Amino acid sequence: MLQVVDKIVLGMAGVRFLSATIEFSAALLMVWFGRVETAFKINALLAIVGPTVLLTVTSLGLIGLAGKSSPLGMLIIVCGVVLIFVGINKL
Incomplete structure (x- = not known):
């Protein structure tokens, strides 16, 4: 079984599993x-999910890297x- 010590990593993976x-x-x-x-x-509804997941996972990563x-x-x-x-917005 995988052992994840860092809660930030667990949160990032959890959001990606939810997205999947x-x-x-x-x-x-x-x-x-x-x-x-x-x-x-x-x-069309999925177009909302992608950017939301990107923002959430990126935010968690930035929080984890802050210190x-x-x-x-x-x-x-x-x-x-x-x-x-x-x-993305220029496309």
Whole structure:
């Protein structure tokens, strides 16, 4: 059995497991309904899940790194996260 000591890592993994469960359930619903219109609606709802999970896991990671990284290192990490969202919004 896996032993996870760090609660931040456990939280990050838990959010990702929840996300995977939601995605898998949505895929099963798409197959269950078998209609393109319904599958499209389900897919649209999933558009909310992705960014929310990214923000949550990133926030947990930043909290976990806060005491372990220098202020300059934290600034660089935060700038990287901001650039990810700028890049996503420019598409």
